[in-house]
Structure formats: structure tokens, C-alpha cells
Amino acid sequence: IENQVAYKHYIRALSHWPKDALRPDCQFQDVIRRRVDKRFFPVEGQKPADEKAELEQVNALYSLLGNRYVQKYRITGDLMKPQSNPTHYTDLIHELDAVPNRTWWGNMTNRWKGFLRFK
Structure with a gap:
């Protein structure tokens, strides 16, 4: 896979994502993992994922995981x-x-x- 770097970043970020105790049957990481698998392992006739765009999406995922916006935009x-x-x-x-x-x-x-x- 040429997009292996972005795929590995997705898997790493999702492995650190906290579990939702309120909805144990519908976890965010499971939903995103299904989306990622569809993008990186397309069926025949579907165009493959754009690595640059996927890396931008992974960056957004990491920023949410690290609470970057809570730290940057504090509620006062x-x-x-x-x-x-x-x-x-x-x-x-x-x-x-x-x-x-x-x-x-x-x-x-x-x-x-x-x-x-x-x-």
C-alpha cells in the first residue's frame, strides 16, 4: 500500500482514543476504523485514498486526541x-x-x- 504511513497513523491515533462508557456498543474509533478501511482498501473501480488529504485528516484526529483546542481556546x-x-x-x-x-x-x-x- 502506498498510503501505509497515513494508515498507520490512523491506527495509532484510534488505539489511543478513549472508550465511551455511555455508548459501549457504538464507539467512535470503530466508526472511524470502518471509514479508514474503506478508504485504504477500496473495492475495484473506486479510486484509492489521497495520502496528503488523509494525513491532514489524521492531523485533525491527533489534535482532537491531544485536546489542542481546549488548551488553545480556554473557557474563561x-x-x-x-x-x-x-x-x-x-x-x-x-x-x-x-x-x-x-x-x-x-x-x-x-x-x-x-x-x-x-x-
């Missing part, structure tokens, strides 16, 4: 603490961390809490 001020609900984002992070470990009963309890809101 009160953007993460809206006046209407200052704890919204911290509550959201807490909930997202708790979901993968929650039992069936915990899911049902939370669902009913959403239906019945008492103040």
Missing part, C-alpha cells in the same frame, strides 16, 4: 456558570460520570424522579 469567566443555574455544568458532569455505573433500578428511579417533580 462565567461562561460555565450561567446566572439562571450556576451549577448546571457541574451537575451535568456528575450525572455523566454516574450513568455507566448505575443499575437498572437506579435508572428506573431516576426516570420516575423526572416524571414526578415536587417542589
